[in-house]
Amino acid sequence: MVQGRRLFLSGLVTAALVSSAQFAYAQNTITIGAIVPSSGPFAEWGRANTVTLDMLEKQINDGGGINGAKLKLVILDDAAKPAQAANDLRKLAGDDKVLAVAGPLTSGACEVTFPVANQMKVVSTSQASSKPGVAKANRPWAFRNTVDEGILAKTSVPYFKKAFNVKSVAIIYDAKDAVSTAIATKIMPTIFTENGIKVSNGDSPISFNTGDLDVSAQVTKLKSLNPDGVVIGADYSQAVTVLREMKRQGLMKPVIGGTPLISSAILQAAPEIPVVAPATFYATMKTPKAEKFVSELQPLLRKTSGLPKDIEPSMYDANIYEIVSMYIDAIKKADITGKPADLEADRTKIRDYMANLKGYEGFSGPVHFGADGDAVKNFFIVQGQNGSWGTKVTGCSASGGGC
């Protein structure tokens, strides 16, 4: 209760600060916006994103700011609701006069927010959306710091085939979720067939719906197909339910899926079942930049109330950190003034900087953006087993190879 009251008070103070800051728009402040889902079903992601961004803001300002100007991040909650995300972008671009926006997180929110970004001519870069073609449909202002699932599967499937000697797979997916449906019904069947692996239920993949507690019937059916491996098209919180049920019914077959599977929660679900998925970041990865990021962020996340005590930085924390860092680089390098009069020109410069980005050093190596607005970067095919992720293959999402 005391905590509640303190939150309430600090909320009031923040609100007061935010609104007064709008009027006292100082020339020596650089404002960048972010849209994260801090309430609703993805609250944990949004709240961890917020901690990440607060940390970045402090790091930049402690280090002297951007070209002498102070960095201010305006972070808005969209509750994972598309309509709120679109209005958040309107508020950030129209009222808060931000130079660029990081987010929104979900593909559903991106679908309706990216068109607004194009209307308002402000860059919007998603930290998580991986539904095929969402940025591509909303050029030139929409970007995603994520890699197309179709490209990732081209590397993950051959590894899966070799590592587990897989000759046939069966598919189960969340039919209510667009990304999961795309992965399970379009991307994976094609690539498995190309690799000479039989998809036992390619014509009639087994589906469930987001929010289903019970997937026992689906798993029993999966088991009756007797596959060597299982494709799960679902985000990790739904996949946890499927893995638990697979374990309960003794279907101890290796699992493959897309980036939405990556999380520490999924490692606890059925530690005996190997899970193969692509990632551009995971908390135990071993690059100097990532290790530094995790060592700084993890303690902050763990002491934030409302987040689990054993939370680790997620791929989406890393992605949003990269996105805002890229914006900051753009401001430093692209002759951006941050003056209200130059707002439109500044936003265009950020867009051009993003589109022509070269050699930005991300957590997994250099990052740039393809013509479709999606990131081109190194990725890892990781395997989770017995409670931790380990890299098995490293790839690059550039079409010609080599990032």
Added chain:
Amino acid sequence: MLLQQLVNGLTLGAVYTLIALAFSLVMGILSVLNLAIGELFMLGGYIGFAVIAMHFPLPVALAAGMAGAAILSVVIQKVAYEPLRDAPLVTPMLSTLGFSIILQNVVTNVWGSDPLQLPSEMFDNRVALGSVDIGVMQLVVVGATVALVAIVAYIVQQTSVGRALRAVAESREVARLLGVSVNRVTLVAFLISGLLAGAAGVLISLHYAAITPYIGVDIGLKAIAVMVIGGTTRVFGALIAGPLIGIVEVFTIAYGGSQIRDLVVYGLMILILLLRPQGLLGGSRQDVGPRV
């Protein structure tokens, strides 16, 4: 596979039965749709998890989850229903919706939005009966459901409290004339309803071993369908309709129709509403739907 699916369907049906009965106690007696029942179920699950995490045995967790949900159900009765008793029926329905929003968000703030999981060693024992593989927890779920339904049926049919409940269900005015305290009866209805939702929450969350703040939403809507199919005026209706829907769902999935599962269930519900509005076991009393 057929028998295994039957077991799956029965377990799922047991879940539906308990939640549907929680709905129907309030709905059958007061004609109010308590939209917070899905969240009472969810809360029961979280309390059960918390108690198990403190290394208490299952019966303690069950008792705690039931008590927690029942207390909250009584609060809902006092705050959201009682003051609006004479308002059109849609008004208390929306105030219970307010509670459902509050509960989802408070639980998110306390326990987080990611799935809370039990260490997988717990409650994993299984028994093999021929080709069919049954989890011990599945037996507990089904057994507890039958026991709880029997207890509720006994209370409703055999005790003075039950007679009062049925009297109020028939007519508030007549019940009042007969000296029944309507206030007390509605309190009892909400209390039992909360106990059932809480029990369902504990059993199910321990069986599936993973829980999120939003698990009550879809299962709540499904349970409304089960309640309607079973009939709101007979306790045993839910005991028939729960497994029926569970098995219908499971076989729709098993025979290639996993995508049309919801169409089938809600279609069945509408069909029952049109052909037999009193439900499968609803007796002959035509429900006089009060004004909304």
Added chain:
Amino acid sequence: MMSTYYAGLLADIGILLIGTLSVYVILATGQLSLGNAGFMGIGSYIASFLTVEWHWPLTVALVISALAASMIGIIVGFPALRLKGIYLAIATLGFGEMVRSFFLNFDRMGGSSGYHGMQHISLAYIWLWAAGIFLIVTILERSQLWLELRAVHDDETAAGLVGLNTTHIKVGAFGFGAAIAAIAGGLFAHHYVYIEPGNFGFERSIDFVLAVILGGSTVGAGAVVGAGLLILLPEWLRFLADWRLAAFGVLLILVLLLRRQGILDRPLLAKLTFRSGAW
């Protein structure tokens, strides 16, 4: 000039207002619909199909989608006659879920991947429809027909006895409500330029009902208040950070407890418009 942020919210309010009115006219006959998001979805998909694939002008597409939805509304309305009160509400809930589930499986229009290609419309266009429909409902409220609707609402048997055709009135209300909801759907699709089945679930249906009841279910103007509140309140509560949606729930209960008839009712409306006495 209005901030684009408030312009966005105003567009949401306009669309929600239309959806709210669709529930209002059905509720006027004493029937509660928890499935109007289904009609909204039908309108949304039909209008989008017509403008994107057949390049029809939006206004024509909206009218066609409203007619189609109204036909479905009438088809739904007839069996609904057998049901009363909360059972009717539950049946409409089932209808809404079935429509959502149908579009989820309707691959021709994208299924769960959603549907694109609509042209963005202006705020003025949305409000032209919202104001037009509001005006029609207001005129209807002062007509002989409305008295008949209310008679069915207050006592259906008596209304039947004095010679009112309760069947026509109840089914007609469903058809009219469905048409209005469909227009809300068409405008929604062309405001967000993207639709998916999840947009038209139970949550949306209950939003419509919530706006009617919060705003005041006895006067059409209540829908304006309710729709405005439902969109603006979560925005105004942003200072509460993680607790804003929980606070929204608390406020919702408080409003219902303090003003069970809704914020706006006839006496208040009369006071606000400096009119004395009852209408």
